[in-house]
Amino acid sequence: MKDLKELKKIEKFADQCMKCGFCSFFCPVYQEEKVETAVARGKNYLTKLAIKGEQEFTPEMAEIIGKCLLCKRCVANCPAKAQIDRVVVGARAQMVKEKGLGFVKNFAFRKVMADRKAFGRYLRLAKAFQWLLPKTEGNIRHLPDFLKALGKGRNIPSLAKTFLRDMVKPVYKPQNGETPKMRVGFFMGCATDFVYPELGLKLIDFLTKRGVEVVVPEAQNCCGAAIYFSGDFETGRYLANANIKAFDDVEYVITACGTCSSTLKDYQKYLPDNEEEQKRYEAFEKKVKDSLEFIINILNVKPEELTLKKEFEGKVATWHDPCHLIRYQNIKDQPRAILKSLKGLKYVEMPNADLCCGMGGSFSVYHYDLTKKIADKKMNGIKATGADIVVTACPGCMINLIDNALRNKMPQKVYHLLELVEG
Amino acid sequence: MIKESVLTELQKIVGNEQVLTTPEAKKAYSYDGTTNWVHEPDVVVFPKTAEEISEIVKLANREKVPVTPRGGGTNVSGGSVPWLGGIVLCTTKMNNILKIDKENLTATVEPGVVLQDLTLRLASDGLFFPPDPQSFFGATIGGIIAENAGGPACVKYGVTKQYILGLQVVLPTGEIVNLGGRTIKNVVGYDLLHLFISSEGTLGVITKAELKLNPLPQARKTSMAVYNDVAMAGESVFRVLENGVIPAKIELLDNWVINRIEEMMPLGLPKDADAVLLFECDGIPEAVEKETEKIVEITKKYGAIDVRVAKDQDEANKYWMARRAGFAAVFGKAPTVLSEDVTVPRGNIPALIRKVKEISKKYDMENCVLGHAGDGNLHPSVLTDIKNKEHYERAVKAIEEIIESAVELGGVLSGEHGIGLEKQKFFRRTMDPVAVELMKKIKALLDPNNIMNPGKIWD
Ligand SMILES: Cc1cc2nc3c(=O)[nH]c(=O)nc-3n(C[C@H](O)[C@H](O)[C@H](O)COP(=O)(O)OP(=O)(O)OC[C@H]3O[C@@H](n4cnc5c(N)ncnc54)[C@H](O)[C@@H]3O)c2cc1C
Ligand code: SF4
Ligand code: SF4
Numbered sequence: 078m079k080d081l082k083e084l085k086k087i088e089k090f091a092d093q094c095m096k097c098g099f100c101s102f103f104c105p106v107y108q109e110e111k112v113e114t115a116v117a118r119g120k121n122y123l124t125k126l127a128i129k130g131e132q133e134f135t136p137e138m139a140e141i142i143g144k145c146l147l148c149k150r151c152v153a154n155c156p157a158k159a160q161i162d163r164v165v166v167g168a169r170a171q172m173v174k175e176k177g178l179g180f181v182k183n184f185a186f187r188k189v190m191a192d193r194k195a196f197g198r199y200l201r202l203a204k205a206f207q208w209l210l211p212k213t214e215g216n217i218r219h220l221p222d223f224l225k226a227l228g229k230g231r232n233i234p235s236l237a238k239t240f241l242r243d244m245v246k247p248v249y250k251p252q253n254g255e256t257p258k259m260r261v262g263f264f265m266g267c268a269t270d271f272v273y274p275e276l277g278l279k280l281i282d283f284l285t286k287r288g289v290e291v292v293v294p295e296a297q298n299c300c301g302a303a304i305y306f307s308g309d310f311e312t313g314r315y316l317a318n319a320n321i322k323a324f325d326d327v328e329y330v331i332t333a334c335g336t337c338s339s340t341l342k343d344y345q346k347y348l349p350d351n352e353e354e355q356k357r358y359e360a361f362e363k364k365v366k367d368s369l370e371f372i373i374n375i376l377n378v379k380p381e382e383l384t385l386k387k388e389f390e391g392k393v394a395t396w397h398d399p400c401h402l403i404r405y406q407n408i409k410d411q412p413r414a415i416l417k418s419l420k421g422l423k424y425v426e427m428p429n430a431d432l433c434c435g436m437g438g439s440f441s442v443y444h445y446d447l448t449k450k451i452a453d454k455k456m457n458g459i460k461a462t463g464a465d466i467v468v469t470a471c472p473g474c475m476i477n478l479i480d481n482a483l484r485n486k487m488p489q490k491v492y493h494l495l496e497l498v499e500g
Numbered sequence: 501m502i503k504e505s506v507l508t509e510l511q512k513i514v515g516n517e518q519v520l521t522t523p524e525a526k527k528a529y530s531y532d533g534t535t536n537w538v539h540e541p542d543v544v545v546f547p548k549t550a551e552e553i554s555e556i557v558k559l560a561n562r563e564k565v566p567v568t569p570r571g572g573g574t575n576v577s578g579g580s581v582p583w584l585g586g587i588v589l590c591t592t593k594m595n596n597i598l599k600i601d602k603e604n605l606t607a608t609v610e611p612g613v614v615l616q617d618l619t620l621r622l623a624s625d626g627l628f629f630p631p632d633p634q635s636f637f638g639a640t641i642g643g644i645i646a647e648n649a650g651g652p653a654c655v656k657y658g659v660t661k662q663y664i665l666g667l668q669v670v671l672p673t674g675e676i677v678n679l680g681g682r683t684i685k686n687v688v689g690y691d692l693l694h695l696f697i698s699s700e701g702t703l704g705v706i707t708k709a710e711l712k713l714n715p716l717p718q719a720r721k722t723s724m725a726v727y728n729d730v731a732m733a734g735e736s737v738f739r740v741l742e743n744g745v746i747p748a749k750i751e752l753l754d755n756w757v758i759n760r761i762e763e764m765m766p767l768g769l770p771k772d773a774d775a776v777l778l779f780e781c782d783g784i785p786e787a788v789e790k791e792t793e794k795i796v797e798i799t800k801k802y803g804a805i806d807v808r809v810a811k812d813q814d815e816a817n818k819y820w821m822a823r824r825a826g827f828a829a830v831f832g833k834a835p836t837v838l839s840e841d842v843t844v845p846r847g848n849i850p851a852l853i854r855k856v857k858e859i860s861k862k863y864d865m866e867n868c869v870l871g872h873a874g875d876g877n878l879h880p881s882v883l884t885d886i887k888n889k890e891h892y893e894r895a896v897k898a899i900e901e902i903i904e905s906a907v908e909l910g911g912v913l914s915g916e917h918g919i920g921l922e923k924q925k926f927f928r929r930t931m932d933p934v935a936v937e938l939m940k941k942i943k944a945l946l947d948p949n950n951i952m953n954p955g956k957i958w959d
Contacts (some may be wrong), residue, residue: 095831096533098574098638102616111546111592111612112520113528113573122531123524137524154637156828158764 083174083310084128087167091128093159094121100151100161105433105451106144114141117151117161124168134172142168144444146437146451147306149404153431166347169308178309241265241274242295249281249291257290261371262327264320266337267299268472276472279495280333280368286500287376291331296323300332302340303438310348317344321361329375330365333495335471336438338367339405367402368495369470373411380418384499393423394497395464397455397478398431399471412470412494419497429458436477452481459489467491502542502586506563510545510587513555518546518593529570529588530581533635535836536886537578537921541568541588548593550668550676550707557705558674560587560951567672568953569701571612571640575647576839577920579700583955589705591642597621598708605713606665606682611642611706627713630657633916634824642706647918648698652749652780652823655741655874657714659916661697666710669696672703672947682710695942700918701953703946717782720748721792722816725804730754730775730857730869732803734849737777737873739802741846745794749780750874751823757870758822760829767822770806777804777873778819826870834866834883836892838899841923842906843877843915855905856880863898877915903930919957927958 100117101107107116114123120142126132145165152160242265251257261284269277281291298319305313320341324330332338342365345358372378394416402408409431416424435441435451455478459467467478467489478491511519520526521543530540542565547553560567566586573580582588591612599608602625609618615629615636622628632651633639639649645667650659666680680686680693696703727733730752737750753761754775762769770776777799781791796807810816831837844852853869860867860882871878880902884895903913903926913930914923928936936958943950 093832095828096531096535097635097827098533098572099635100637101572102614102637111595112525112544112590114525119528123527126527132524132527135524137522141524156825157832158828 079130079175081128081130081171083167083171084124087124087164088128090160090163090167091121091125093157094118094125094155094161095157095159096122097156100155103150103154105146105148105150105435105454106447108454109447109450115144117155117159120145120168121159121161121164124164127168127171134175139172142172144440144447146400146433146435146440148400148433148437150400150431150433153404163347166306166308169306170310170347171308173308173310237272237274239274241270241277244274244278245281245293247293247295249285249293251288251290252285253288255288258288259329260290260292260327261329261331262297262324263291263293264297264300264324264330264332264334264337264341264365265293266332266334266472268476269332269334272476273472273493276333276493276495280331283372283495283498283500284331284376287378289376292327294323298323300334300337300340301344302336305340305347307439310350313344313348314350314354317348317358317361321357324361324364328364329371330361331368331371332365333368333470333493334473335367335399335402335406335408335469336473338365338370339401341365343405367406367408367470369402369411369415370406370408373414380414383415383419385419385421386497386499389419389466389497390421391423392465393425393463394466394468395425395427395459395462396430397427397434397459397467397469397474399469399474400431400433401471403431412468415494415498416468422497425462425464427458427462427464429454432458434474434477434481436473438473441477448477449481449484452477453485456481456485456487460487464489468494468497470494502565503563506559506565507543509559510543510556513559514545514547514552518548520544520546529573529590532570532573532578532580533576534578534581534920534922535831537581537583539581539583540585541582542585544588544590546590546593550670553589553670553705553707554674554676556587556589557670557672557951561673561949564949564951566951566954567705569642569646569705571643571646572614572635572638574635574638575643575918575920576841577647577700577914577918577922579647579918579920579953579956580643581921583921586951591640591705594707595640600625600627600713602627604682605715607711607713609641609709609711611640611645611709613641615639615641615644622713623716626716628716629663629711630714631660631663634827641709641711645697645706645709646699646701647916650872650875650877650916652751652872652874654872654877655750656746656748656782661694663712664693664697664709665712667693667696667706668708669704669706672949672952676707677704680710684712698918700920700956702943702956704952717748717784717788719785719788720780720782720813720816721788722810722819723779723792723795724808724810724819725777725779725795725799726770726773726806726808727775727777727803728773728805729803731850731853733775733777734853734873736799736802736804737849738846740779740795740798741874743794743798745781745791745798747779747791747795747874748782749778750872751778752776752869752871752873752878753778753823753826754869756866756868757826757829760833760868761822761825764825764829764832765821767818769822773805775869778823780816780820823870830868830870830879830881830883835885835887836895837881837883838895839879839881840899840902840906841877841879841914841917842903842911843875844906844909844911846874846876848909848911849873849876849878852878852880852906852909852911855909856902859898859901859905863894863901865895865898867898872915875915876911900926921956924956924958 301316633649
């Protein structure tokens with residue numbers, strides 16, 4: 078008998094779907110492809126067959142469960158509250174278990190390599206990362222796929238001259254010199270580390286100005302999103318354990334990346350293999366806070382207390398909801414409250430604010446054409462607002478939004494919400 | 501098994517990309533919105549034009565390969581399951597809204613347009629298409645016409661067939677025929693147009709439709725009446741109408757459904773109530789206010805213990821969200837749910853509800869009633885488990901008795917879901933035999949080789 082362990086874990090979730098087909102309206106992938114294998118209902122049905130032993134992890138099946146942004150729009154709008162994200166991730170984990178990671182990557186990379194132009198750029202990028210290797214040894218395979226994806230004919234945001242990890246101190250005391258009211262750990266996340274280091278420094282500055290002590294454990298690792306969402310639970314657990322250990326002695330773990338905060342919180346949901354892990358991951362979840370959630374709900378900063386940076390004076394702003402904030406963490410009111418109360422800034426809600434930008438982590442490496450089509454819909458929403466700037470709170474989304482705004486020759490600049498506020 | 505040569509020809513007609521034959525694709529097109537009906541096709545094709553469909557159907561007719569039209573695959577009667585294999589002809593890529601005519605209040609659409617997409621598009625022009633099956637996020641116009649779908653708004657606006665002015669259809673022999681037109685009145689020859697509405701994909705493929713539209717009502721108001729006795733709620737339905745108010749919607753949820761919804765998503769519904777009725781009035785603001793007042797007065801007079809008028813759209817949305825969750829609440833609660841679609845003349849709603857409760861008690865079945873009470877269309881359901889033979893057999897008996905009593909009360913077997921596979925075994929029992937023969941003759945005339953969605957309705 079085959080060991081269907083990972084599938085058994087998701088059986089109860091797969092049984093929730095009652096095949097009503099409502100998700101077709103919300104699934105960004107289905108909206109482009111219009112075939113049943115693209116929609117949550119289809120993915121769930123085929124996984125159910127796999128659970129019963131009636132569907133193998135063929136290359137076609139790998140493609141089907143791979144073509145999911147894990148954006149959770151289906152979940153948010155499902156009348157039966159079926160958790161397709163868990164089903165898809167579980168199916169991927171089973172596949173990795175049965176076929177090894179090579180199967181997933183080889184199959185996916187075949188597509189990348191078949192596209193000579195993309196492959197060329199990809200190689201160049203890999204080369205650009207060569208000099209990184211000595212420093213990040215052991216870590217290079219954890220570089221999130223979205224950084225790898227930069228090589229695919231995109232408008233590549235330049236990598237930071239100095240990475241955040243090389244700038245930060247291990248401990249930051251409150252700036253007023255008082256005893257800290259809280260001691261929190263700052264989780265960098267790869268995109269902030271390699272592409273947006275100023276964002277990290279900004280968050281540290283913001284917190285220490287408000288009486289918080291911030292530590293930056295050197296032993297922290299990649300959050301693991303791209304790793305465990307592609308089914309590599311073993312490496313996922315390795316990263317989870319490393320991060321939990323690194324942040325053992327802080328009250329809260331704070332990050333400015335929506336994907337990282339949700340990924341850290343959700344170790345308990347996807348990864349545990351036994352009860353001990355379940356408990357440990359659950360305890361960790363309670364400590365993790367996204368920066369916006371922490372600022373508003375824990376530090377109790379009133380949105381009206383915040384002031385707008387001079388350079389944004391008179392600008393019209395719109396907000397993009399990262400999937401990992403709105404649907405994974407129900408964080409949607411905090412950023413809007415801040416944007417609406419910043420004096421000098423005009424806020425306009427965009428149609429489809431909650432629509433996935435199309436990035437989907439490693440999704441965009443393998444399905445960049447789909448990513449572009451989905452992003453075009455997002456861009457239409459942005460255009461409709463007449464906004465000067467697009468604000469969000471996930472560096473992953475930022476990379477993709479910038480890429481697609483440039484591709485569409487749009488004037489809008491993209492910012493992290495923290496970049497807008499003074500001090 | 502389908503011949504290799506047929507697949508090659510299909511690829512020639514629609515292009516390789518639009519022909520799916522992988523085992524995974526076949527499995528994904530083996531089901532619809534029902535729980536237990538599954539059968540794989542040999543191939544799935546995605547045509548883009550009526551001409552392509554005509555070619556596909558001619559080929560299928562020549563080779564005697566079954567063709568099952570499919571839109572969103574949301575029907576709940578097994579209608580789009582390819583019961584005898586063959587070709588699934590899926591219209592999801594024919595989803596263009598071709599024209600919106602504001603002067604004549606009409607729209608011309610392709611069959612794969614999803615109802616919610618149409619609704620959003622029309623709203624931006626201040627228009628709406630009244631038929632509102634609650635599956636609007638997935639259901640396509642083609643499927644809606646083929647099932648003559650209807651939803652809560654039927655009380656005031658009627659069902660799909662009242663909003664179809666013209667159709668283009670590819671017949672089972674491959675000819676393209678245009679029926680009806682773009683006018684409201686039309687008595688030129690036999691009314692063939694309506695033959696295709698509710699034909700469940702057995703008489704041809706709908707390739708284009710001319711829809712009749714209404715201007716979007718300026719105002720809406722929702723109210724909820726609470727009852728101690730579900731049958732009394734049933735009575736309120738016709739009392740309101742007989743007293744001169746025709747609300748846009750009247751929906752019923754019984755105690756069991758209310759409690760399951762509250763477990764799923766606490767919305768503040770009255771958990772002790774035996775039933776609630778949801779009303780929505782729409783139209784010009786003054787009329788809507790007056791009608792709502794009247795509803796409060798009449799429902800109170802006829803047994804409502806409490807009536808809540810939604811103070812704003814948020815509260816109204818909450819009630820309607822509860823109604824939409826009703827279906828999930830029922831189906832999520834047992835491994836197998838037998839849910840009926842019987843419809844009785846409105847005056848007999850209380851009698852039908854009493855019967856349902858009585859029969860369920862007799863067979864010791866967990867049961868519930870929800871539905872579009874305003875048009876007499878109820879979905880009495882019993883909860884069972886197909887794996888538990890004894891229990892399941894009792895459940896089937898209970899459902900059979902419920903259906904029989906609905907027919908005795910002057911009702912019909914299906915109000916909106918169609919016969920498909922699910923209701924076949926009751927079909928003959930509840931139909932005039934002469935009518936069945938006539939239907940079969942029509943089918944044989946249009947589809948001599950029985951290729952169009954075979955195995956459905958009466959087989
Ligand atoms: C949760 C839920 C709620 C529902 N609520 C309602 C409701 O309130 N009211 C209601 O009436 N129904 C309701 N339904 C049933 C269903 O949604 C409707 O029957 C709908 O009209 C089906 O549309 P579809 O596009 O999904 O068609 P499909 O399921 O794909 O097909 C339905 C039938 O139409 C045929 N067909 C499809 N397209 C064409 C075409 N172009 N030409 C010819 N034949 C075609 C198929 O062969 C099949 O027999 C509900 C279903 C669900 C799951
Ligand atoms: S996932 Fe949810 S919305 Fe999609 S078919 Fe299943 S029950 Fe319906
Ligand atoms: S998570 Fe997003 S992409 Fe994946 S099935 Fe659901 S809606 Fe589609």
